[in-house]
Amino acid sequence: MSVFLVKRLITLAATLAGTSLVVFLVLEILPGNAAQILMGPDASPEAVQALAARLGLDQPATGRYLHWLAGLFTGDLGTSYAYSSPVSELIAERLTLTVPLAVLAMALTTVIALAAGVYAASRHNKAGDLGVMALSQAGIAIPNFWFAILLILVFSVHLRWFSAVGFPGWEEGVWPALQSLLLPAVSLAVVQSAILARITRSAVLDVLREDFVRTARAKGLSRRATLWGHVLRNAMIPVITVMGLQFAELLAGTIVVETVFNLPGLGRLIFQSIANRDLVVVRNCVMLLAAMVVIVNFVVDVLYAAIDPRVKAATL
Amino acid sequence: QRRKDTLVLAMALEPSPGLDPTGGAASSIAEVTLYSVYETLTKIHQDGSVKPLLAESWEVSPDLTTYTFRLRKGVKFHNGEPFNAHAVKFSFDRAGGEGSTNKDRRTFASITTRVIDDHTVVLLTKEIDPDFPFLLGQATAIIVEPKSAPTNATQPVGTGPFRLENWARGVSVTLVRWDGYRNAAGIPLRRATFRFIPDPAAQAAALLAGDVDVFARVTPRSVPQFKDNPRFQLLVGASRAKTILAMNNKRKPLDDVRVRRAIAAAIDRKAVIQGAAEGYGVPIGSHYVPGALGYVDTTGINPYDPAKATALLKEAGVTGLDLTITLPPTPYARQGGEVIAAMLSRVGIRAKLQNVEWAQWLSGVYGNRNYDMTIISHVEPFDLGNFAKPDYYWNYQSPKFDDLYDRIRKTQKPADRARLLGEAQRLVAQDCVHAFLYQPQWVTVANRNVKGLWKDMPIFVNDLSALSWA
Amino acid sequence: MVLLAALLSFAWTPFPPLDIDMDSRLLPPGGPHWLGTDPYGRDELSLLLLGARSSIVVGVVAVGIGLTLGALLGLLASALRGWVEEVTMRLADFGFAFPALLSAIMLTAVFGPGMVIAMVAIGLYNVPTFARVTRASANAVWSRDFVLAARACGKGRLAITLEHVLPNVASVLVVQATIRFAIAILAEAALAFLGLGTQPPQPSWGRMLSEAQTLMGQAWWLALFPGLAIAVTVLGLNLLGDGLRDLLDPRLARDR
């Protein structure tokens, strides 16, 4: 294994360890406890205490942290207070929604952004370029939840093409599930692809100004062949960096979109669990999200090296 | 087109921490499971009357301490075990026992259950409560099967007409008709799905898009868009809930009754009902709702009168009053807060709104009593007793009321009780413990063709056995 | 323009913005209420003007936090290189692991919802972005010969950072700041949508939007105008950013 990979892996592990501590500590200072919430204001104090004991809320913090860490390695993430079922199961369930949603949104983002960005760059300063850029300006300026509600009003309430909210689950078949993820993915992708399209465009334009593009053209390659063969791969370097960051924002964005579309995803689970002080769940979910972000950025770094042979040499 | 024997109901919150009403306090558990999966000895109907369910009949001793229930015969649990007096005893002992997380544990702890024979039980209560049969119709009093009871949260076993088919966490609970039910043929629905949609906009969208057939207790804000839509029916029913601007009676200057009265007088209840509930509410003057036994109209005791409010404040020597209203996350509280703050500012009270989560409300307001005022709906049907609790978060203490309440508890004759209850209402209103706002009305929005929906909701329940498609 | 609106709101609003009037709830645009009224009978235009204030405050504070801390870290990393740079940049990576929304939710749970928390959360999320941008530009400056010339005068790293590096990365930072400003306004809107942003009765565009969503079927104007206000602002900021970039572009400003 190369030094590059090892180095990146070590920082990856350190980042994750730091994340776990921060997450745990922040959640420790939350006021209020799960037992009280589960039992509500009218419950008798004895019942609340009984529940707290059953949930293990009376244990000392260090013990719980170490226990949790150990659990992270063994896969035993504890039991949700609010659902009284294993957190790992719960998260796994939610991931079957959030991961496809994020991937779908990212795929949409990438396809739209690359197509639009490359198109705009290839028609630099012509009508097509200006059109795409105007659209992308608009896309950036729209709050995604607002756009999501608009989509629901148009496609679900008026046209009745899609169901407005909810997720049938993959058991009902791949198509219905995908269908219910489409609008959420679109509303997530709009802003991100607008941003990415701009990045792509300027990256392509930058590369087009490079000498080697002129070299390629001097060899007799057509504009199109130059674009695909020489420009795109070089332009991917800044684009991929941004994509890595966007994935993080996308994951966070799922919290909002899952709320609007009432999707049982990881984002909403976190949101609700914090309100319920279901800290076991929050802790693990936040950790998972953070880990996904960190890992995606790690992958971006590795991709970098794969795309650009110089990077590996330079960051060794 | 969906089949005519299935129904999709929506609710804002998912049952938590599971499907066992004795394991948690959330009303959503009862809404999904009561009378559908689990049954109780008695059944509360939409007019508030109490009728037999698992008990065929009962008798009460004259001193209201001994109830004898005769149980229905030939009833089985979903797992095939028979329903009998032992199950009843097990259920009630469990509810009141050590380590019970039953919300009404204290009540059950004061009950002694005796098995007379397989189909007869006697309940002895230490505290006199004329509403005891009503209590036994609530979700905390469900009859569970001893062997399966520990796993009820995830695999509920009851005697009801429906059993759990699937719980997709975060999404829905699906119930199917249980063919072993004593009257399976009389249940029109074959399958009922409860979907959980917390976001008000999503709720409305789901209804409009036809994803959901019935939505009980819709956020009032969304109601107007269904009003004139021929696809939907609207059922507006009375509740037993009381929405109040609760005040910390020990905090200065709220410990001065004149200040409290000034606050109450500054508030136009009609406007609050408009702003917080789109007009779906009935003004109340005390901690008691119209329609309940012994209700008296006390709205005239502290009427809306800004001039008087200003005068009262002057009299109390309070100027430039700064108060904080702590608001839990429910829409009625947040919206009502905005209206009330604006109205208070007109009489010179600067009310700062502080929004908190439930967790913070429970620990800060309810637990530590660290607040000036808060807006909250008390949904328990009969809870005047809270005014007699010295350690309740209101910090209200009145020997006069304590005495009155003691008498109410000991009084058996309905007429006497009613009179005493009226007195208690007036006392609370005169002491102006809180600014009493309104009795919310629950609005159910449903597909026009759904039949058998409850209009009034004395308790939170969906009586699935009565529902059908036209 | 938005700034103007915010300034205007100090001097004048068509109606007292926070005064409720239950008799004129949900009036459509027209008449004395140009942009209609909200469910409390408040004047939408007045609220919008007032909301501009919150949005600007959010933007300024969030970007301010991100800019100061981020630029500081970035300059530090690039001035000291070596392990300091490594640690700073790993910290930045670490910061990226907590998107604004996530940290806002967690912070809100601890400190209660409110504009301040929202601003801090968005600001903190901006820190790594600014740190990276700053470091990259600063490294480029450090590799220029004029820095070497300054060192030949015996100048220390601090002096060079202040005199040469900072002025040369400033333009990049200004452009970045306008972009982040726009993003902060959107982020506040998203937080408000989740109930974590500005708290009533203080209006912000995000909060107005999120309140409007339940009423989108009945009162379209409530969702439209704040949405437009946000869009126009963000658009304006983006154009401003583009403009600044052009203005500060060495190829356009200088004969290189």
Place this chain on the structure above:
Amino acid sequence: MPLLDVSDLSITLRTQRGPARAVRDVSFTLDRGETAGLVGESGSGKTLTALALLGLLPEGAQVTGSIRLEGEELVGASEDRLCDLRGNRIAMVFQEPMTALNPVHPVGRQVAEPLRAHKGLDAAAARKEVIALLDRVGIAEAARRVDQYPHQFSGGQRQRITIAMALACGPDLLVADEPTTALDVMVQQQILGLVRELVRERGMALLLVSHNLGVIADNAARTMVMYGGSVVESGPTRDVFARPRMPYTLGLVAARPRLTTQQLDRLPTIAGTVPDLADLPAGCPFAGRCRYTVDACFVTSPPPEIVGPSHVARCIRLDAVQADLQGAPA
């Protein structure tokens, strides 16, 4: 018929400050096996002239005049036709070897591209050909190095690779735009030696662009001196350098520090700086910097004057210059 016939080539660029005539009325011919040098200060239009031959001018550049390759007009030719010619019959070597290669592709693939595009070779055949080419331009262990990336080569090696690329299809005309400026003297000599050899071997026509007079003197039979977009003097290299007529050429030749000359106290210099193309004076571009300037110099662009066997200079003060030179022999 000459291989290349350029006549009245003018290029107008769109710039921030309005249109700029960056190249003005350039005419020359080039035969097979012939090497022509193009010298001039930075910004005088050398690269633009070279790019025009391949139809690779920057966007927004307008070309007038004619460029004929064996009689075929290239100005205004279709993009497809130009693609056919580029890399095939006309090839170009660029100035900056560090950036002329695509950093993310192996060099072998890049050298193979013209072969695959024009000769239709399959991957394997092209690879063989590429290895032979790299070998030819002096890359040791070519077979092993074809799969390496540009950053793994030194500047000189990269320049050789670009030359291999340009030569891949055996072009009739090679345009070398300052092929050695970025390299140090030793490598420079090797590269130029290689190019000379190839010209001799293949009978290619070579247009060698440089501002290094030494390089031109060693390689080109004929030289054109550009200043402010015009060719101000052209003729046999020896004549142009030994007996420059146009005052700019004079200054250029004199300003060059040379190892062979005795160490002087001061080098002769040309006062002033290169004019900005966007607001070039109407007359002679060198007017104002030139000590022979008279009012007429600012009025019209000077016509070409024949000053020797195929030696042409654009200057209306040739007599005065001549008189001076004879008065004070260098």
Place this chain on the structure above:
Amino acid sequence: MSAPLLQVERLVREYTLPREKLFTPPGLVRALDGVDLRINAGRSLGIVGESGSGKSTLARLVMALDRPTSGRVLFDGRDLHAMPSGDLRQARRDFQMVFQDPYGSLDPRQTVARIVDEPLAALTDATRDARRERVAAAIESVGLRRADMDKYPHEFSGGQRQRIAIARAIVTRPRLVVADEPVSALDVSVQAQMLNLMSDLQQAFGVTYLLISHDLSVVQHLCDDVAVLWRGRIVEQGPPSTLFASPRHPYTQALVAAAL
């Protein structure tokens, strides 16, 4: 014979290469491999050598901008790399540097006056007015006008910028100026102007130059002595006329042959 102004003794500078494999030791590049040099005051030494031979590394070490792996740099008899930092700062007044790139060596955001003032402000304690006078004098001595002081670098051509860089280098009246390829980025005609300027300044102020270039003719024009650097070592040294007329080392021979 007087003591040399600058004396370089067995100077070695190694760069660590990044590791290729995890468990192999990192590679080392010896950019300078035991260089010995001496320059007397008022004389000029030229360093020639191919790209990568260590010329710039040498310049940085002489300027005390980088620390040597071993060896000494004696300026006026004192080891620059062994001095306390306060003394080094004092000493810096006496040696300044001119860089190759006229675009990169001037801060685009400072006025010419500030750029030229930088060493004065940092290294002397003259008053503001006195400094401004000296800056103006330096600017005029490199052939620019006083009015140019408040312009920004982008308003100047490459040659003019290099003049500004030279003005900055001489404003403290240093005794040694290290010039790392000061003219290689410039056009021939401008190059001639720069070389003339440098020799004028030498005559006017008695500056000692350490001139680095890969262009033999430039070095020959300006220097009294030439050292040929090859792979981090000085392989040949002598007056240009003799050195270029009869080079001994094979590398020098090749270099001279290529330049002719």
